[in-house]
Amino acid sequence: MPDSVRFLHTADLHLGIPVQGFSGASKALEKRLMEASFEAFKSICDAALAYDVDFVLIAGDLYHQEARSVRAARCLQEGLRRLDAAGIRVIAVYGNHDPLGSGRELLDMPANFHACSADEVECVEIEQEGVTVARVLGISYKSRRESRPLYSMLNPPDDAAANIALLHTALDPKERNYVPCSVQDLLNQEKIHYWALGHVHQPRIVRCGCPTIAYPGTPQGRHPGESGVGGCLLVELSPGKAAEIQFVPISPYVWAEIEVPIDESSDDEPVVNLSDLEQLLKRKAEELLQEGVRLPDMPAARKDWQPEGYLVRWVLTGRGPVHELLSGAEEEREELLYGLRELQGWQPFLWTESIQVRTGPSLPEWDEMLDSWPLARQLQQIAERCLSDPKMRKQLDSVLGQIWETDYDPEHPNETKLAATPEVVAAIVEQARELAYEKLLEGVEMP
Template sequence: MGVRFLHAADLHLGSPLESVTDKQRTDELHRATHDALKRIISLAIDREVEFVVVSGDLYDKRARSVEANDFLVQQFERLNERDVPCYIVHGNHDPLYDGAERLDWPENVHVFSADGVEIIEHPGEEHTTARLLGQSYGQQWVSETLSDEYTPPDSTVPNIGLLHTGLNPDGRKYAPCSPSDLAAKEIDYWALGHIHTPGRIAGANAAYAGIPQGRHIGEAGVGGCYIVEVEPNASPELAFLPTSPVVWHEIEIDIGTAKTGDGKQVGTLSELVSCVVDRCQEVRNTGYTELAERVLDVPVSDVEWEPTGVIFRLNLVGRGAVHDQLDEEAIPWLQTQIGERLPSGTSTVWIESIRDRTSPPLPDDETLREEDETIDELHALVEELRTQQEVQQDLRETVGEVWEWTPAEETEDLPEDRLVLNEDRLDDLIDSALRRATDRIALEHYNVD
């Protein structure tokens, strides 16, 4: 017999959304993490789930404010009024021993201990319908492989494991383990927390619910939670439910190929404004459920949902005539003009920032390589950098003292005076260096000012 429940994680209550300075919008964004949790609770009630699990980081940082604690109590009380239990593990941002709750939890809330894996039998009307296993973080960092101790007594009912982990067997801070470690245990579904991007884990009956409300452009896309249906010794069925009141979205415009609505090549700032507005509107018209489906590996539940706010970051790239018009005054002008022309509709829309990575118009890279031996050798060197592991290791060691090679799950604890260096960032640095060097050589070759 199966069970149906809601899986959420990484609420990060009390965390402000970043990169926005407008007072009215800041106030709206401050409420976003709270509004996302309200929606989670409403979905649990509307979908009539048997229980709710939250896989760590209910709060942002270890400080538990009275406001955040009171809000959580209010929301869990809504579940309590309908006899819906809530099972919780604490993570690295809200370790159990680093701060006591200011208010008592409702009687439907069970918080798993940090002293060892607890096993809870979830009662149905007549008999146990599920078994939950969990262990909270006692301190910010946990170097032990907690999953080793998740051992259910039998498989007569669905066994569900709540675990806050970076899922990195070589990690030292976030309950290190691998997908194969999880698959080796008799757990029918691992409800994971810590990684803020939702998705299933290949090779294990496990999934990250992701963050319900992104806080910056690094957490772009639609946030939400899962409805999970699972039976003993069977693959779980998941459906993603969107919850984020505010959605961050990144748009890239190549000025070398961008066109206006009537098919004209962009050549002026005014035409660039029109092109950007069209692209932003295209994203909105696509529908956010469809956008979520494009990046998720589970179906998105058909719900009537639209965010109250959409924040765009615009990246201008490529070579084109409009490059010379993008001076220091043009960027804020663009941001204002685009913001004024974006229709709000049922949601507030604005531009968080504009990043100018454009270059003067030049022949394409293939032509440049054919006509300039130095550029051809430069591109060959970069191709070697991308394919030779030893060369990449040498590069990592020489990129500068402020960079630190950091696995994805450990970036949040990096010191403020250090910058993250990982595979994606290294590729970005190589691309940027290649583009700058190619432009310098080509400008001299073609005598372009």
């Protein structure tokens, strides 16, 4: 009898929703981006067949809205048929974007597809050679807001088989709309070997060991906030053992937000006009196309993979003479966009979604000003005291805002806040010091 099962864990397909940011694209590219979610699901089915998995799990948000479209349902149906022909079962729960309260499938799905009820937990047994080798326990959302403690209902009868809990949750006890719970709540559930989660759009292994807790992320990012390579997880699981997980890259199109300092030299020449800036951006674009982007920090099933294209938001930072040309000058930005969009014919292609300007004017050298200007020295002392003086540091922590975890503990990180590590706080203080320096110089006759 086999002592392990192999499956794909995916979630947040959002079938039918287009990728954003293609205003001005060619008709051919626009069509590809409109159908990106369909293409991603086809690639997931390709992966399931290529890796000869026993079954596929979908942890919620198959669709993007309760009003399921016929095209999205047809895409799901066609993919399921391919898997059915290979004897691969698919078990799913519905999430906050496709709850079962009022929506039903618009098309009949193949017999290999099992969608868990929203009224009670369902247990799907996976058999091999007449023996149950795995169980998948799941329950769907009834409505867009699900406050029931669904995790506490997932109780397998024993641990003789590999028990998998399929759940759509934010994994946040304070988030009342998306199955409020904590990591400890999941760990308190006995006899579960793997928590197959959905809802969070970035791939993440929350906990290794037994039980393993993991999010596969969305297979296709929809906007610049969902940057990086999307995919699914290839999992090998045995009862009582830590899951072996590999990331399978899927995204047809990868979002990237690339910061480009305008005070960075291009071919050892300073950036002094728009032509220099365009050359710098094209060089950065060529580097991206040659080097690609990093895969998530976990073992990868494929290392030779590359997407069909990159969707890039350029963020211009730093200080220099071109700042004056970029400030409020839509025509100049449009000219830069036009030049960069010539790269949409490359392979992989590169499409520039936008150019964000966060630059500043050139300033006198800080080190020189420290020697000659008392205000600069006073500003430097304030910045240093913000980091070294306990009283000022406490005041700084109080004004950073609730989004930051100021009592950062690397051994027990707060998953609901941004980590205010010493390095991060120092960077914030340095940015504040530079902004204050710029404001002090406005209207001041230089010494």
